[in-house]
Amino acid sequence: MKRYQGRIIATALAMTFIMFWNYLFYGILGNQINWTVDLLFTLVTLVSVWWLTLYIDESNQLVYKLKESEKQYKELSAATNRIMDNLQEIVFQTDRKGNITFLNQAWTTLTGFSVEESLGTMYNDYFDHEERISNHLMSRLKNREQEGRIEVLYHRKDGSKFWGEVHYKLYYTNGQFTGSLGTLTDVTERKNTEMELLKSNQRLAMQSQKLAMAGQLAAGIAHEVRNPLTSVNGFLQLMKSEYPDRTEYFDIIFSEIKRIDSVLGELLVLAKPHQVQFKKIKINSVLQQVTTLLETNAVLSHIEIEKAFQKEGKEWEINGDENQIKQVFINLIKNGIEAMPDGGKIKISSEKEESFVKISIKDEGGGMSEDELAKIGEPFFSTKQEGTGLGLTICLNIIGAHNGELKVDSELGEGSTFHILLPLDKAAHCEKSQEFSHAT
Structure with missing residues (x-):
């Protein structure tokens, strides 16, 4: 209906005007009616009015469509800006000279520079002009490549720095570079790792x-x-x-x-490399043999060995060399005894941790500093005055040969705990799992 609104109103006004004119011309002035001329005049007038107001209606429709398009554009632009401003990644755009033409709010959050002060500046004003970066970009432009990735060390406004991973696309028109579009992500944590x-x-x-x-x-x-x-x-x-x-x-x-x-x-x-003979070993049994062997030495040193591994149904099996595993336990328990010249307690425990059995040997000695912990396992390093510094090195070699891991928790004045993680025998582990499933 809006499409004909102007023509309908104009035609109605024209009809009203013609009727008023006829009333004056024929009714008031008393002129004789000429129906042929009068009808022709009326028809020409109405057609002319209809035809003229057609352009007005079309103009109004065009203006209406333009307003609707402008409204939709503003809504779309606002939605795009909301999305851009809520992105964690920086979105940027540059022209062919490298001047920044677009940035989202993530730029301010990450760098401290406002979007307004950064627009129009060069893309390389915010990091060191490394030859690596220049060579990378020149190579891409020379080969007319359309996209790439590079890691760059950026400067913040407060002087601090962060590693940014830049993914970009390069645009060309008739073979000439016209600008770039891309994202910048903070990868400082990953880079530090x-x-x-x-x-x-x-x-x-x-x-x-x-x-x-x-x-x-x-x-x-x-x-x-x-x-x-x-x-x-x-x-x-x-x-x-x-x-x-x-x-x-x-x-x-x-x-x-x-x-x-x-x-x-x-x-x-x-x-001297030793030939290792792997077989199934019951860890708790080995621990029992070692503690029995060392209990006499412990008693003479006023040390109590507390065993927390004799639990029914918890006989963990591994695949390894029994003599070498015994040597590891003996070395670590002896270290604990020697770390407590005034007596104390050594606690030995075993437990399952995922696909490993973890044996923990805890003493109440003087503990170790962070520097000493960092040197654990180095040949000839020892915390004991008369130590050779080879005992733990040998332990690490044996544990490594068994695909295990040695972890140490220690604090000065609080003692040390050595955790030995050895992979459980897969066949035995599977059998126990099946037995459990059948039982349930």
């Missing part, structure tokens, strides 16, 4: 080199020292019988020779 992992790998590589050097040294020391040491020990035994009044001095010498031989023995463990 990658750097920490890299440092950790470097530390592990250095530790591996140290272990390799220790192995080479061990082979040389064992070969060059052990044979003459045996000769010295033999001659001293002969001399001891000739000087019975110097027995205490010879005892000290033999004690030190024995200590040297012990150190050489530990070095040989690192240097």
Whole structure:
């Protein structure tokens, strides 16, 4: 109806005007009616009015459509802006010169710069002009590539920095670069994690080199020292019988020779590869044997060994070398005994943790500092005055050969807890799971 509104109103007005005119011309002035002329005049007038007001109606319709389009555009623009402003990622656009032409509010949140002050500035005003970045972009533009990704270290307004991952698209018209559009995401946490992992790998590589050097040294020391040491020990035994009044001095010498031989023995463990014979081992049984073996030493040192692993139905099985696993437990329990010269308590427990059995050995000694914890496992590092620094290194090698892991919790004055995680025997684990499912 709105399409004909102007024509209907104009035609009605024209009819009213013609009727009024006829009333004046014929009724008041008394002129004679000429129906042919009068009808023709009326018809021409009405057609002319209808035809003229047709353009008015079309103009009104065009204006109405323009207003509707403008309203829809504003609503769409407002919705787009709301979406852009609520995005966590920065959305940017640049022209062919690299000037920033669009930014969303995430830019202000992440960098501290307002959108208004940043529009019109160069894209590279917010990070160091690294040759790496320039070469990357020049290569993309030279090859007419349409998209890419790069990590850049950005500067915030307060002077701090963050790592940003930029995904961008490059646009060309007739082969000429015309601008770019892309997103910028804060990846500082991921980048820091990658750097920490890299440092950790470097530390592990250095530790591996140290272990390799220790192995080479061990082979040389064992070969060059052990044979003459045996000769010295033999001659001293002969001399001891000739000087019975110097027995205490010879005892000290033999004690030190024995200590040297012990150190050489530990070095040989690192240097000489042992053939490992894997078989099913019941962890709680092994722990019971080791604690029984060491309980006498513990009692002499006024130390109580508390066992928290003898629980019915909790006999965890692993696949490994029993002698080597025993050596790990013996070394760690002895360390706990030596860490408490004034007596105390050592608690030994075992429990299932996912697909691993976790054995925990906790002492009430002096504990270790963060620096000491960082050096745990390094060859020749020891917290004991007379320690060789090879015991934990050997333990780590054995646990690693069993696809396990050693974790240490320690605090100065609070004691230390060593957690050994060893993978459960898969076959035994599956059998227990099936037994449980059948029982249920």
